Amino acid sequence: MTGKIFKKEELNNLSFEDSLKQLEKIVEELDSGSMDLEKAVEAYEIGTQLKKHCETKLKEAQERIEKIEVGEDGELSISPLEIKE
Numbered sequence: 001m002t003g004k005i006f007k008k009e010e011l012n013n014l015s016f017e018d019s020l021k022q023l024e025k026i027v028e029e030l031d032s033g034s035m036d037l038e039k040a041v042e043a044y045e046i047g048t049q050l051k052k053h054c055e056t057k058l059k060e061a062q063e064r065i066e067k068i069e070v071g072e073d074g075e076l077s078i079s080p081l082e083i084k085e
Contacts (some may be wrong), residue, residue: 006049014050016057024052 006014014022026047030040067081 006046011049011053014053016054019050019053019057023047023054026050037052 011019024042029035030043030047035043062081062083065081066078067078069079071077
């Protein structure tokens, strides 16, 4: 694996999808057990960064989504969408 610790600016420029792909690749490599200890620790650190980045992107997307409901009077109302975890 040729990973590196990301600078904040680099991480912020990664899309959710790209981050998730990289994270999945790291998990596969760690699960295979083929890395030496130093590379495994480095991969874990990178994976931790990517996980946090993905969580942040998901939270930002969730905050932008709104729920539209029709009230009993026929009027539309908009409220934040609450997603149960």
